[in-house]
Amino acid sequence: MWYKGIVMEVKDKYLIVMREDSTLVKIDIKDKPKVGERLIFTDEDIYEVREAKSLKKKNMTLFIALAAVLVLCILPIINNGNLKAYALVSLDINPSIEFELDENKNIINIYTINTDAKSIDLEDIKGLNIEEGVIKLKGMLESEKYNLKNDNMIVGFTFLRGIEDLNYEEDIKGIMGKNFNESKVLYLKGTKDDCEKAKERGISLGRYEAELDIDDDIEDIIEDMSVEEIMKLLNNNSGVYLNEEVKDEIEDELEDKLEEGQNDDREEDDSNND
Template identity: 25%
Template sequence: MNYKGCVMEIRNNSMVVMTDHCTFEEIKLRKSIIIGMEIEFSTGDIIQRNRERFKGFVLIAAAILLVVVTSLSLVTYWGNNLQSVALLTIDINPSIAIEINEKQQVIKITPLNEEAGLLLAADLKKLHIKEAFDKIIEMAEDEGYIEKNGENYILITSVKLNNKNKLSFQIDQLVEELIDLQEDKRDDLVMIAKEADIHVLEKANREKISVGKMTLYQEVVKEGSEEGLLDDIKTKSVKELLKKEHPVFDQHPGSKNSNDDAKE
């Protein structure tokens, strides 16, 4: 019978091979063999000796293999489930920061002001971001931050947290889907999408505001604005900020009709 296997150990006159059926065999030593090499051998190459002594090596090798496989599984699990790959901030009047993983599940949610702390009574962790966003809108309406059939403004800002690794999804496309899902259900929301990088996020954290508001501030400053604007942005609601016309917008975001025309 012929076998295929990987050389696991080289001894004085023999070597130990793990077969492709995950069994271990001690066979005659060959020339020019190194550990890790894949070889073929037959039943005649197998050394028949005290199996009890050989059994000890098999157990040790199996234990090492189990540790390696388990470690790789844990690394993969951590990468897919526990590592934050993107951050979304949602500014209504409450400002909320949400970190998501590769599966687009919420793994961390941070209230950025007092209103948000009172709003987030429900645990949104492990929910898909679409379901979590839907619940946030519902809770904001229940608490009176969103007026039914009123004029409501929501700023959604996205940040990729790790520029070294390529994501399995497009963040801007995900934000578009979040907006479309809400606009399909209701017409009393004006939602603005922005993108920022990790440097803007760091500045926002230093100033203790959302990355969305920091993005608005930087865009307005580029156009040459008055002093004290940052303090103004810190204290005003998103509705107050977005209703005020600024040259950074191609059109006034407060105009629902203009937004609908732009989509067409």
């Protein structure tokens, strides 16, 4: 909108002008007019209006900048909060370790289950793809003088969202088999519920599944075992982990087998004496 006015006073930064309605306003200085000179101006020339707009623009710029900073700070927190594990892999060699993986097989969490595992610094593995992580872990174990050749290993695996992905699981099996091809690997699959129960007992998923398998078939297993095999199992040289109940049952079976062997020896001696 256009206005007419008369210059009443000239300041350093603005003019005081009387409009036709006898009101006074401040406007920007243009070409250093003289007092009493008539001029035409618009809303954009009014000093207070321009100053207020400039301040508003500065405040809006500051607000946008602060909002952007807040978004950058909050988004990682939100993303981490929503970062839900897709699968879990446990490794039992002697160190007992569990990896939580996302859908792309990246390691998002690492849990050290026993004392041996806690003595190894695994922080650099977090964030790596599972294959990269396994290769790095293998190097760490070898540097710690763990002999992986012909050693026993239990690999536990489960999905954590109730979703089964055969290709994903086969990839995990392949990675473990390829990188620990000199070890005797026992692969055991569990459930999310098994994970919770294993956590309550302070053992890995793989060890928990090994115990379940033994519990289910213990009678058939030990009946077909020789005394030597049973003793090896009890001495924990087989890579299979036993709970107390199962261990007691195996010890009872060992006693029975030893008694049977002694009886057989007596019968053989009696037969020879005859």
